[in-house]
Amino acid sequence: MILSLDLGSEIPIYQQIRDQVVVAVATGELAEGSALPSTRQLAGDLGINFHTVNKAYDLLRREGLLLLTRKSGAVVRRDPHSGPPEGGFAEEWAGRLRTLLAEAAAQGLDGPTVLAACTTTVNGFRAGQTATDDEGGVR
C-alpha cells in the first residue's frame, strides 16, 4: 500500500498514517495477516522520524488492528470479517458519527445527499473485499 502524507496539514502525521491504514483494512487492501513495513523503514520512506511511525502503529495496536511482535514485525490483526468489535466501540463510534452527520446537515446538505454519500462510501469498501468473498479463508 502507498502512504501519502500532507506535512502542511493540521492533522498530525501519526494520525494521517493511522487513518490510511484503517481505510486500507476497510477496503480489504490490507487483509488479515498482511505485513506492514517496519517503523524505521516506513519512517525512512516517508522522510519522517521513526518515533512518529511508532506512535501510529502503537495507536493501531491499541485499537486492535495491528499485532506487533519482534519476530514478525507489524501484522494486520483484524479485517472486516473478524467479527464484532470490542466492547464500547459501537457506542463511542455512533457518537462521533452523529457529530459528523450533524455537521453536514447544519451546513445545508439535505438528508438524501448525506445518506447517498454514506452508501457510496460503504459500498466502495465492500467492492474491495467481496472480490474473494466466497473463499472466506481466514489466514
Add this chain to the structure above:
Amino acid sequence: MILSLDLGSEIPIYQQIRDQVVVAVATGELAEGSALPSTRQLAGDLGINFHTVNKAYDLLRREGLLLLTRKSGAVVRRDPHSGPPEGGFAEEWAGRLRTLLAEAAAQGLDGPTVLAACTTTVNGFRAGQTATDDEGGVR
C-alpha cells in the same frame, strides 16, 4: 439548549461546545436567528473560562454557523434550510466521512449495520425540524 461538558474527556472543551451547537442546529433545536448565551454568561454557567467559550464561538463563526455582533450577541446564522454549504466543504467532509466509516468497517461492523446507523441518525435530525414527529429514538 442544555450543554453538558465532560471535563475529563480527551476532547477539548471548546470542541465539545462546538459539537453540541452543531448537533442542535442540525436537529432544529437551534433555528436560524436563535440567540445563544454571551461568552461570559455561558462560561459562568459551565464553570469555565470565558476565553474557552470565545474560542468555540469563534470556530462556529468561521464555519459559518454563528453571527457574532456587539449588539445582538451570538446568533445562529445557518440552519438546515439555508442552502448549500460554502465551497470546498463537501469534499473535505466526505474525506472525514470516509475515514469514520472505514473505522467501523475495519472493526467488523458490516455494511448494513453501518448504513442503518447513518439512516437512523439522519432521520433523527429531520424529525426535529419537520412537522412530522416520528419519535425515532436511537437506542
Add this chain to the structure above:
DNA sequence: CAGCTGTTCTATAAGTAATAGAGCAGCTAG
C-alpha cells in the same frame, strides 16, 4: 452614565506533536 456585548492583548501552566539520539531484548540469516 452604568452595564452589557464581542474583541484583542499579554501571560502562564500543562499537555501534545515531532524531532533526535541512545540503548535493550529477541529473532534470524550468513
Add this chain to the structure above:
DNA sequence: CTAGCTGCTCTATTACTTATAGAACAGCTG
C-alpha cells in the same frame, strides 16, 4: 557466533495547543 534486523523504552528539546487569568477597548442599550 556475529551482524543486522525487529519492536520497545528511556531522556531530551523545540514548537504548538489547550485552558487558565487579568486587563483593556469599542459599540450598543436601558
